[in-house]
Amino acid sequence: MGSHGRPPAGATLRDLGEFGLIEAVTARFSHGRDVLVGPGDDAAVLAAPDGRVVVTTDLLLEGRHFRRDWSSAVDVGHKAAAQNLADVASMGARPTGLFLGFAAPGDLAVDWALAMADGMAEECAQAGASVSGGDVSSADSIMLGVTALGDLQGRPPVLRSGARPGDAVVLAGRLGWAQAGLALLTAGSAAGDSRWVDDPRWKELIAAHRRPRPPYALGPVLAAAGAHAMCDVSDGLVADLGHIAVASGVSIDLASEAFLIDEAMRSAGAALDVDPLRWVLGGGEDHPLVACLPPGVTPPAGCIVIGSVLSGAGSAGAGVTVDGERPVGSDGWDHYGQSATDAS
Ligand SMILES: Nc1ncnc2c1ncn2[C@@H]1O[C@H](COP(=O)(O)OP(=O)(O)OP(=O)(O)O)[C@@H](O)[C@H]1O
Numbered sequence: 448m449g450s451h452g453r454p455p456a457g458a459t460l461r462d463l464g465e466f467g468l469i470e471a472v473t474a475r476f477s478h479g480r481d482v483l484v485g486p487g488d489d490a491a492v493l494a495a496p497d498g499r500v501v502v503t504t505d506l507l508l509e510g511r512h513f514r515r516d517w518s519s520a521v522d523v524g525h526k527a528a529a530q531n532l533a534d535v536a537s538m539g540a541r542p543t544g545l546f547l548g549f550a551a552p553g554d555l556a557v558d559w560a561l562a563m564a565d566g567m568a569e570e571c572a573q574a575g576a577s578v579s580g581g582d583v584s585s586a587d588s589i590m591l592g593v594t595a596l597g598d599l600q601g602r603p604p605v606l607r608s609g610a611r612p613g614d615a616v617v618l619a620g621r622l623g624w625a626q627a628g629l630a631l632l633t634a635g636s637a638a639g640d641s642r643w644v645d646d647p648r649w650k651e652l653i654a655a656h657r658r659p660r661p662p663y664a665l666g667p668v669l670a671a672a673g674a675h676a677m678c679d680v681s682d683g684l685v686a687d688l689g690h691i692a693v694a695s696g697v698s699i700d701l702a703s704e705a706f707l708i709d710e711a712m713r714s715a716g717a718a719l720d721v722d723p724l725r726w727v728l729g730g731g732e733d734h735p736l737v738a739c740l741p742p743g744v745t746p747p748a749g750c751i752v753i754g755s756v757l758s759g760a761g762s763a764g765a766g767v768t769v770d771g772e773r774p775v776g777s778d779g780w781d782h783y784g785q786s787a788t789d790a791s
Pocket residue numbers: 504505530534681682
């Protein structure tokens with residue numbers, strides 16, 4: 448491929464070669480405002496106006512985080528970016544740059560790689576960041592390793608360890624939707640029946656599995672409002688708030704009535720014989736933000752109060768309760784645990 452040419456129709460990664468692929472992929476990424484040196488040198492240079500940089504990294508693996516028969520290449524690009532951008536926002540930072548490690552089989556269509564890059568560029572644009580570098584390799588299945596950087600805009604980072612008794616726990620973004628979508632896709636594949644996936648009532652649930660919609664802008668807003676602690680929900684609400692509880696040496700009690708369960712979730716739950724509250728409390732991959740706000744602070748627009756921080760670690764150790772009880776069946780995702788073999 449010439450320096451400005453498009454890859455020929457139907458070309459595979461092997462046809463293009465490593466440097467042709469890099470050229471084609473990086474052409475999809477425009478320089479963001481924070482990028483001083485972008486792709487093309489030994490490393491990128493990003494502005495760090497604050498003098499501190501937020502850095503996070505997460506993997507996205509074919510068969511583990513996505514299936515090519517469930518998600519398009521564009522979806523996968525969106526999801527790989529979103530799961531990292533949400534971690535930046537959860538520190539109270541504004542995302543600035545992403546780095547894309549990409550490994551795939553040589554017989555993968557170049558078009559798949561380019562569509563993935565387009566999805567990633569679109570998701571970055573929504574968060575005000577851009578892809579500034581990466582790496583490529585061959586592999587037996589597709590793997591994306593994404594690293595994201597963020598700007599704290601002069602504020603201290605919002606850690607998992609800062610929750611204090613009396614704080615209100617607030618939620619920004621969707622919960623349980625991606626898990627409901629995953630359950631529908633899993634049921635559809637198991638039964639070989641497309642009605643689980645094609646039913647218009649559940650379109651948004653399936654879309655939520657494919658493309659999370661984290662409320663990026665609310666990360667800095669919640670930080671500026673004085674949030675004591677914050678995280679995004681990747682593995683499940685109870686599991687991820689459990690990390691805040693342990694790190695802060697507190698207990699957290701959630702109010703089940705705070706969760707207004709959408710009609711789509713209700714009907715999907717009824718069809719699959721699952722209590723949708725289980726998806727809300729234990730479902731991952733929607734990447735909403737949960738924050739602990741000091742008493743007297745009005746939750747910013749777009750946030751709802753879902754519980755409160757209690758003193759002490761509780762009788763059974765630091766933990767999370769729902770209506771005062773330990774929730775059952777809401778353990779969340781553990782790559783080496785039971786949830787990884789039980790997608791419902
Ligand atoms: N292999 C590793 N080496 C070093 N640190 C790690 C490793 N894996 C995870 N960590 C660190 O452990 C902490 C928790 O990681 P975890 O991946 O659970 O958080 P997360 O990225 O917010 O969640 P998720 O991966 O579910 O989106 C993070 O600070 C992360 O950087």
